[in-house]
Amino acid sequence: MKMVDVGAKPKTERVAVATALLRMLPATRERILAGKMEKGDVLAAARLAGIMAAKRTPDFVPLCHPIALSGVEVTLEPVAQGLSIRATVRTVDRTGVEMEALTSACAAALTVYDMCKSVDRGMVMEAVQLEHKSGGRSGTWERGA
Amino acid sequence: MKMVDVGAKPKTERVAVATALLRMLPATRERILAGKMEKGDVLAAARLAGIMAAKRTPDFVPLCHPIALSGVEVTLEPVAQGLSIRATVRTVDRTGVEMEALTSACAAALTVYDMCKSVDRGMVMEAVQLEHKSGGRSGTWERGA
Amino acid sequence: MKMVDVGAKPKTERVAVATALLRMLPATRERILAGKMEKGDVLAAARLAGIMAAKRTPDFVPLCHPIALSGVEVTLEPVAQGLSIRATVRTVDRTGVEMEALTSACAAALTVYDMCKSVDRGMVMEAVQLEHKSGGRSGTWERGA
């Protein structure tokens, strides 16, 4: 096992986008959107948790390089089945930020689950996946392309 | 927003089990099982990452209580679509360990993704979900029951 | 230097309340309350930061014992000079939570500063202080009593 040496790679601008779907009961989604969860503002907490988790990715994913993230944005949108989560992470560094984007999306979903589990313990995270990455030697990758 | 006060709850034995499915190309799964991934032993790294992440849950999920975990086990089994991940977390405390089990399963899946992404960037985490929890005032919950 | 041994103390219910005042321009306060800061919902972020920081206190204050916090609540109220912050921390443990309450209030104030500094770099944290603590051998303490 090793954290592969990236010292010879140039620093380039890199972006990664990951998404996740958190499936829940319609009533749970409505209560979140109405801001009526007992533990507080679920969407704000999830966005913040996603941002903070992106910064902690190397603590969470053992072989991930520590990276100086230049930007992180997390959005949550209501969809028919629940909430759609999207994390966008940017850096100018020697290695990509796919893991940071995926970790961020997971943390946002876990935070929603935590704040709503007393009313809907059956919620399921689906389709946690990379959508796009660009920058670096391996270039651009798009899901479905 | 608040971390709700659990000080009046009794300390009881609690268990939570969470699972996740990491969908991947058959060739990726075979290479993992054969121990031929360039970054090293994927299954060992994923188990360890899952255990360590369980301990860090309160750093990732903002309103989670810090809990003295008494045991964590993470297993990864090959299935038709890829790898099935199962995290079991135990404590004797005032609040449950559902979030620890879900966080652990996510970290194990993210670690597999990280170690294999150079050969299979399209891998998808599916069905990250609680299977079982017992202990505490709200008692036992089983998925599908 | 040492982290004094508290092993012989009984576990008792303990509460600590700390407050801080963040002085700012009236225009800054109005913009925060109107939810118009470019970086997002300042009050939600500050509450969450305060809660998370309470949990990390032993990492910030070297001789602090790690404590199983049972509850944390952070509130921010508009006052004439800016925002008044109040952090309440509870535990059932061998040592008090004064440092957790003070750390939480600091983190909430720092988060407001961070989100508003581009429009009001001169903001000042004043009167970061313990207001109340109860529980433990030294009993109840009230500021001004």
Add this chain to the structure above:
Amino acid sequence: MKMVDVGAKPKTERVAVATALLRMLPATRERILAGKMEKGDVLAAARLAGIMAAKRTPDFVPLCHPIALSGVEVTLEPVAQGLSIRATVRTVDRTGVEMEALTSACAAALTVYDMCKSVDRGMVMEAVQLEHKSGGRSGTWERGA
């Protein structure tokens, strides 16, 4: 909420200085300076806590970028009302270190409080504030200028 993208900014040399005043009883100050606090060398512990906290700022302040700090210095000077704390943080990066300097000053003050609270629970942190920052697009800022 988002961690704003700074990837397009150039890396420049940046400095920030923050100060705080910890008000205390004269007897407390004398005991600290005489090195007679039961928990050990208060000034050394506070300096070290300030340095370590500067490095952890992105864990404490949710929207702060992770930054490669190039230097941190924390000083504590006796003044009439107690101790005056000054934290100077330097980097060569895309964003400023104001939050690191303020966090460092808070951690140093909290550490003094922690080590002396058994003899002076009423200590108050006052005037936690930025004094100076230079570097970056917004240039130099001086308090009172």
Add this chain to the structure above:
Amino acid sequence: MKMVDVGAKPKTERVAVATALLRMLPATRERILAGKMEKGDVLAAARLAGIMAAKRTPDFVPLCHPIALSGVEVTLEPVAQGLSIRATVRTVDRTGVEMEALTSACAAALTVYDMCKSVDRGMVMEAVQLEHKSGGRSGTWERGA
């Protein structure tokens, strides 16, 4: 791999003592003791680092349980070959604190090395070892007994 379940064990008082020897040039030792190292008070920094590291042990040693430490003390004594380090850790919990004591001794030694390496890069940590542990089902263990 798993973090073994200790939930059925009773909470008992436990102590562990670990020691290490940091071998160095006589001139290095003299300079440390005279308080003339450029980076500051080496002994104070090492003691504090040892205490803080004890609290972070579960982050450092993957299968270690998170434990509520009740006390930590780190001492450094000059000996003929350099500095002798001794870390004593106490808890009232379900599992022992041997790893916390060993981790604490390592962190103290590493901190001395860091602060003196510019004048003595050849320093060597020797004999990092458990000296004593008591409490728990396996009872008391003494080195050399």
Add this chain to the structure above:
Amino acid sequence: MKMVDVGAKPKTERVAVATALLRMLPATRERILAGKMEKGDVLAAARLAGIMAAKRTPDFVPLCHPIALSGVEVTLEPVAQGLSIRATVRTVDRTGVEMEALTSACAAALTVYDMCKSVDRGMVMEAVQLEHKSGGRSGTWERGA
């Protein structure tokens, strides 16, 4: 005490190698190599712990700069007295990675100890030392040269 300012130093490629010897009973070594320790794959866990600890060095060693590590490799080889551990850390930064390599070797050794202590509590870490460092103003250093 201060974290010395390295902002004026150029970013250069740097490598550091540290080693440690973990002395143990022959039977312990055989059981590790045979993969028969109850807690799981000791060598895989130790390698991973060493890699993760390298990334956390600035949290363990107070005056260490946070550094963007570009690569980490940890190996463990059986020798007559037990296991020989070797950690190689690389960066392209303003300061060296000696502390990261030493911290990594310590964490790997501590992890082996933790996983085997129930059968061999007397294990001893010996000769934790820098073997090589290159890059930076002070140039190359080799033990014994």
